[in-house]
Amino acid sequence: MPPFRPIQPLPEQLINQIAAGEVVERPASVVKELLENSLDAGADRVDVDVEAGGKRLIRVRDNGQGIPRDELALALSRHATSKIGTLEELDRVASLGFRGEALPSIASVSRLTLDSRAREAELAWRMMAPDGAVEEPTPVAHPEGTTVEVRDLFYNTPGRRKFLRADRTEFGHVQELVRRMALARFDVGLRVRHNERTTLQVAPAAEPDAREERLARVLGSAFVEQALRVDMEAAGLALRGWVGLPTFSRSTGDLQYLFVNGRSVRDRTAAHAIRRAYQDVLFKDRYPAYVLYLDVEPGQVDVNVHPAKQEVRFRDGRLIHDFLARSLREALASVRPAQADAGPAAAVPAEAIRQETAPASGPRSSPEGGQSGFGFGVAEARALYAEPDGADAAGGAAAAPAEPSRAAEAEAATALPGEGAGDVPPLGYALAQIHGVFILAEAADGVVLVDMHAAHERIVYERMKQALAEQGVASQALLVPVSVPVAPAEAELAERRADVFRALGFEVDRGGPETVVVRQVPSLLQRADVARLVTDVLAELRRHGDGAGLQEQLHRVLGTMACHGSVRANRRLGTAEMNALLRDMERTPNSGQCNHGRPTWTRLGMVDLDRLFLRGQ
Incomplete structure (x- = not known):
């Protein structure tokens, strides 16, 4: 244990170096402090020069208001600033910097030179601070504004210098810092050079189009x-x-x-x-x-x-x-499919979807395969999601899908509006079903591909959320209650979270140590597999525990329930059913993604198709 020492004031140099440990972590920290000073000085153009990732040189030049000669020494003194003067101003500080520690802290761990010429001043002045010691200012040639040059960062604190990374890594942090500044202040032009090579240059951007151009250049x-x-x-x-x-x-x-x-x-x-x-x-x-x-x-x-x-x-x-x-x-x-023609934001390119979501989504057929009890008959051709009659739902029995009538499909197909672009809905009209998974539709300008399960899942989910928010999820009593075997912990969970089940439209009672009895189910899901639906709801509640809020839990479970209530892969849909699905997508919020974030549709315009087949080339 080191010997005890008497309490005594720290040397000024050591105080500054301790403060530098908070302010200056790496070269990017220096650039941040100097850039903030330039912006606070009203500059609309800032140049940043860096060598060796900032370890050898950092130079920041601006055209701000500059620093008068008699204030240069104060600029290199701790806790001296022009940005605040009272506690009330600190409570409402609007400037980026306000502590007055940056320059003296940087000067204590580098060889710092400060050149500045105040607005309308005849001369510029240079202040040097070797080892943090401030010298007398000397005249120098310099335009209005300020240049701060920082050389040999951490040269006098080798213990900290050895923690710096490779030049490329340190400059990567500098670039990220400047990117943030470029996004924060569209009214300021920025130029960054590394080892005398320009890596970023953006002009001031006042108009919306210019701002988006800068955004594209930076990101x-x-x-x-x-x-x-x-x-x-x-x-x-x-x-x-x-x-x-x-x-x-x-x-x-x-x-x-x-x-x-x-x-x-x-x-x-x-x-x-x-x-x-x-x-x-x-x-x-x-x-x-x-x-x-x-x-x-x-x-x-x-x-x-x-x-x-x-x-x-x-x-x-x-x-x-x-x-x-x-x-x-x-x-x-x-965002609706109806907005797809208004700009690129809603029209998701197929390539972007493949690159960003396909690798993580996994095989499509595995989770969606098998038969669904959510059947639709020809009578529901233009109302794909119409409520089935109560007799079919009694006891939770699954109704078999009815075979579409050729006459009904022909009638639905001929009842479509005209071929003009003004008559065609955003997602167009269905042409065919591909492998029982996708819907192919003809739009005003090209074709649309829809993942029918993902799209229907979103539609059911949004309807259930709306019902929950407005009057609660409507329930349908089962003619014959369904007993569901569960684990003892799940039976206790069903009894403890009965409020969640009631809010979701279920009536679930505990029928024994390892059994729950389902007496009511949500009307929208009355054709689903009741036993599997309840066990999945219990699994969702068990996974997230009681820590989440009730509303958050309800929405999570609704997403699981909606998956049970949506059409599955290999479910054959008639033309009218497919068109009903497309029209509901156009009216449903968030219809561009399913409940799990997968895209539900994509568009290939005529330009894309022409390019694909080399037409006009």
């Missing part, structure tokens, strides 16, 4: 093509930006950018809300992509809770959570 054109634009206000909050379609989901969270009052942050409350908004439409183990800007009254958010200012704390976190979740859920639900 790739695929994101812009597969993103929805968001612009909502409520309760003193404003949310704008872009959210990726569920079919553009990612295997990692590498395309998730959230800005609060112009500051790039990571916040658990916001992240959870965004995840909740995608929960019904995102494939398992996938991450949504988004660039979102949340504007909050400055007094309602605390930005002074993290040394690197990467996290914030909201005064009313529940309000923020509900606003984000509701706004994004509404934006995603608003």
Whole structure:
């Protein structure tokens, strides 16, 4: 154990180096602090030069308001800033930086040179800080603005320098930092060079088209093509930006950018809300992509809770959570096939679907094979989801699918509107069923392929959610109650969570140590396999436990139930039935994805078909 020492003040250099441990983690941390200073100074053009990943050189030049000669020494002193002056201003801070620690901390672990010329000043001045010691300023040639040059980062603290990674890795962090700044401030032009080679250059973007062009340059054109634009206000909050379609989901969270009052942050409350908004439409183990800007009254958010200012704390976190979740859920639900002609956001290219979702989805026939008890007859040709009569449902017996009538199909086919583009619905009219799995339809400009099980699953799920929200799920009594053998733990769970079963339209009683008795089932699912449906509901409740809220549990279980109530693979549909399914898809929220996040349809336009067959070439 080291000997005890008397309490004494720390040397100024050691104080600065300890502070540098919080502010300067790696070269990207230096770039962040210097860029924030440039933006706070009102710059609309910033150049960043980096060598050896930032370990040898970091130079940030801007055309901001500059620093007067008599303030240069203060700029390199701790806790000296022009951005706040009172506690009230700290509570409502609007600038990116405000602590006054960045420059002295950086100077204490590098060889720092500061050149600056204030607006309308005749001369520029240079201030050097070798080993953190501030020298007298000297005149230098420099345009209006400021240049900060940082050489040999951590040269005097080798213990920290050895923790830096390879040049390529460190520059990767610098690039990501500059990307965030480019997305945060569309009004500022940025240029980044690494080892004298330009890697990113963007001009100021004031118009919406120019902003999307910058977005495509920074994040790739695929994101812009597969993103929805968001612009909502409520309760003193404003949310704008872009959210990726569920079919553009990612295997990692590498395309998730959230800005609060112009500051790039990571916040658990916001992240959870965004995840909740995608929960019904995102494939398992996938991450949504988004660039979102949340504007909050400055007094309602605390930005002074993290040394690197990467996290914030909201005064009313529940309000923020509900606003984000509701706004994004509404934006995603608003996408209909009817919007496919309005822009690329709703028209999901087949290639994008294959690349992003096919590898994770697995074989299609395995989970959807077998016979379904959800049969439809010819009388329901144009009302595929009409309520069956109660006699068929008594006892939970499954009705066999009726054979379609040739006359009824012919009548349905001839009753279609004219061939003009204005008469053709967004998803077109059914032509055929492919291998009992897909529906092929002719649209106004090309063809549409629909996964009938995935599409019907979404339709049933949305109907059950709507019924649950409005008046509760309607029930159908079984003529003969069904006894379902279960494990003892499952029987106890059914008894304990009777409230969940009632909300879902079931009446389930415990019939013994290893038996439950089903007396009522949801009307929409009265033709389903009752025993399998109840055991799947119990499995869903057991998997997620009692920790989740009731509404969240109900929606999870509804998704499982909807899978039982949807048409299966190898179920032959007549033309009228297929057209009824297409029309319901056009009216249903979130119909672009099933409950598990898989895409339900894709379009191949005439241009795509011509390209495929080399027509016109």
